[in-house]
Amino acid sequence: MTSTQEHFIEGNKAYAAKFDKGHLPLPPADHYAILTCMDARIDPAAAFNIPLGSAHVIRNAGASARAGFRDLVISQNLLGTTEVLLVKHTGCGMLTFDGETARDLVKKNKGDKAAEEVKDLNFLTFADLEAQVKDDVEWLKSRAVEEGITITGWVYECETGKAKRIV
């Protein structure tokens, strides 16, 4: 067993010992979804005020609306959410490389077969944080399947813990 697995099991045991929320239903009680980044410096429940059972929390590299499209469609059509807060953040890894760099790194680190596996992968990196928040929100708003859904875009500052609305 790795030390990560030990840490996971130990922490989960302590969590389960005090757990008293086993009655919560499947659909989010407050009918919204947060779409944010997988970045290690973000704790959405704490930073964005999300009690257990309240909202879907979707997290991918860069808080990409395109990558999270399937999740949002399911959240809204199968589980009744009607609002999305898309939250990107300062210092995002997706600002620091592009698809070509990523593909080159995979080839160098893992070889030709691995390179082939990511050949057609759209890494969805971006160069301008606030512009990309706007672009993602516009892209979502232009989908017919998002009609009637309230969509806003935000930036979270990893340096201060503060979130501000962009669009």
Add this chain to the structure above:
Amino acid sequence: MTSTQEHFIEGNKAYAAKFDKGHLPLPPADHYAILTCMDARIDPAAAFNIPLGSAHVIRNAGASARAGFRDLVISQNLLGTTEVLLVKHTGCGMLTFDGETARDLVKKNKGDKAAEEVKDLNFLTFADLEAQVKDDVEWLKSRAVEEGITITGWVYECETGKAKRIV
């Protein structure tokens, strides 16, 4: 402003006022990623013992390895993680419908244009929880790009707060 946005802003203000983790670096300190579901009943930081800055947390509908592939490739090749804990959970929404049902619902609720947008979307639903944990882990392990990465599969019980290892 919606009540959800007000709630978000209010909670974030309180969080930022006590925030003292602005110094954390981009790469996850403990070099691993958790891949789990967007389900509202899961708080990964609390349930899986993840301090701020420690690990990537990827969340999508069903904790799908295929949907999270881009995120994992980035986590591992650009940000140095070497281990993945894939955590699905009891009572997952993805066990309750299939792609055809989802597409029919979208068409009924949002109309033909919306139906067209999700026509080719793979909803990645599944029928057997533990079997799907195994399938996802096997699928990941069979990628050349995942060579050298430690991959385990778990089930979290929303009723008890307990996680158990499957594979």
